[in-house]
Amino acid sequence: xxxxxxxxTKIGMTRMYDDGGVAHAVTVLSVGDCTVIGNRTVEKxxxxxxxxxxxxxxxxxxxKPQAVAAEKAGVKPYRKIVEFRVSDDCVIxxxxxxxxxxFIAGQFVDVQATSKGKGFQGAMxxxxxxxxxxxxxxxxxxxxxxxxGMREWPGRVLKGKKMSGQMGNxxxxxxxxxxxxxxxxxxxxxxxxxxPGSNGTFVLITDAIKKEQxxxxxxxxAKKSAExxxxxxxxxxxxx
Numbered sequence: 517x518x519x520x521x522x523x524x525t526k527i528g529m530t531r532m533y534d535d536g537g538v539a540h541a542v543t544v545l546s547v548g549d550c551t552v553i554g555n556r557t558v559e560k561x562x563x564x565x566x567x568x569x570x571x572x573x574x575x576x577x578x579x580k581p582q583a584v585a586a587e588k589a590g591v592k593p594y595r596k597i598v599e600f601r602v603s604d605d606c607v608i609x610x611x612x613x614x615x616x617x618x619f620i621a622g623q624f625v626d627v628q629a630t631s632k633g634k635g636f637q638g639a640m641x642x643x644x645x646x647x648x649x650x651x652x653x654x655x656x657x658x659x660x661x662x663x664x665g666m667r668e669w670p671g672r673v674l675k676g677k678k679m680s681g682q683m684g685n686x687x688x689x690x691x692x693x694x695x696x697x698x699x700x701x702x703x704x705x706x707x708x709x710x711x712p713g714s715n716g717t718f719v720l721i722t723d724a725i726k727k728e729q730x731x732x733x734x735x736x737x738a739k740k741s742a743e744x745x746x747x748x749x750x751x752x753x754x755x756x
Contacts, residue, residue: 549571
């Protein structure tokens with residue numbers, strides 16, 4: 517079984533306490549208006565997947581191919597669109613609004629986001645180099661990279677050499693983070709530990725692939741619409 521993931525937005529970090537009074541540093545992720553806007557099938561696409569979108573946008577504010585695809589599918593355009601490959605029993609109907617209850621407290625997840633960009637950095641900051649000596653003839657080169665060349669053969673700098681350069685602003689995946697809890701009312705997910713990216717970054721969250729998960733909602737625990745909630749309330753009132 518392979519369930520769909522969610523697209524969330526990173527809000528920030530805070531502190532939460534468990535039943536024993538122990539403090540835990542958690543990252544708050546907002547599910548927001550994450551909605552299923554399409555499906556991929558074996559017959560048409562060669563694989564099975566759910567297409568999710570988050571943060572509804574105007575057609576003029578998204579790329580033209582996305583706007584046309586949304587119009588053909590009969591859904592609204594979204595700012596961020598991601599495919600999650602799933603098994604046949606985890607296909608979610610188009611138009612389903614996803615909820616934070618898609619994940620449960622105590623389970624492990626993998627998160628993926630774009631890390632903070634730190635610009636052009638030296639080798640000491642970027643690769644944790646030790647630097648040169650502070651004395652003994654070293655003059656104005658204490659944080660420099662040092663020699664990178666070779667002898668007569670091959671006579672060049674090999675690809676992948678750790679040197680100064682752009683740091684951050686790359687896709688980072690953190691595995692096996694634990695779900696501390698969820699808030700179905702505000703559609704929030706609380707993940708123990710740090711999640712890559714700055715506040716406001718889109719974060720993809722999926723079931724951990726290296727942990728065995730049990731008793732998860734299949735294919736999802738969808739957020740109830742206002743009409744469904746009103747109907748359930750009326751049924752309960754009549755029964756009373």
